[in-house]
Amino acid sequence: MIDQASIKIISGDGGNGCISGRREKYVPKGGPDGGDGGGGGSIIFKSDANINTLRYFQYLKKFVAESGTPGKPGLKHGSDGKDLEITVPVGTIISTKLANSDKRQVLAEFTSHDQTSVLCKGGKGGRGNTKFVNSINQFPLLAESGEHGINLSVFLELRLLADVGIIGSPNAGKSSLLTFLSNASPKVADYPFTTLEPVLGVVEHLSKS
Structure with missing residues (x-):
């Protein structure tokens, strides 16, 4: 028996780094204290021997992981986005279509229970302005943007062998x-x-x- 489904998976964006300066009483120039942005959540597939169909994916076609939050003043790191776990039956093969080709590349094959595979890793958080201090620039007005997540269309195929x-x-x-x-x-x-x-x-x- 063969069951099939096509879905889109998107990992979370990384949060932006923060541009901020430390403010203290009697310290007019406290220096930079912008924190780094949090990392985006990843898309993780996990196999479950207790399910035997891809029917669930007939109704849900798009899966998006949570993005990281921006860094904050006071060297506070942004929160990481939560990973999104997608459960599939044992026997599922996940592939994606190659660019300018009709061929598909297999990304993961689940042959046992509780097997996991990260298919879309979340974007990295951007660095805050504290990471750009040097001997010339002691108060950089510069921070990094977080990396974008990965946007991927995948094809799920379930192969069940009956005796x-x-x-x-x-x-x-x-x-x-x-x-x-x-x-x-x-x-x-x-x-x-x-x-x-x-x-x-x-x-x-x-x-x-």
Whole structure:
């Protein structure tokens, strides 16, 4: 059985660095104290053996991680954006289309439970003006902008290999048999073509040695 979906994933932008000067009583020129911006959140895929379909991605097509916040005065570092974790079934292959080509490059393949892969790393936070002090310029009015996140369109393909396939005439009781033998719960009714898509059921076999 093959299940497919196309989605867009975007990692978070890094926060901008801060331009600021320290202000203290009796210290007219306190020097720079602008903090660095926080890093953007990454897009992380994680496999789960308890799900067996990509149906979720028929309704959600765009996933965006949180951006980092700007640096602040007082050498305060901006907050890092939260990573966004996307759960996929074991057996999922993620690829992207190569530029000026019909070919695809495989980015990740999930073959076991709880496997993770970072596909879009968040942008780095920009440096505050304290990082640009030198012997000539003791109070730089300069800070870096945060890096932009990565924008990527990916193709998800789920490949499930079944040991046994149930084939029969319409309304012959295939779904009822699958429900009885496994943990699957296909729709069952007294009219033909109730089940329009393949349904996967799992049966554990304990062999005696």
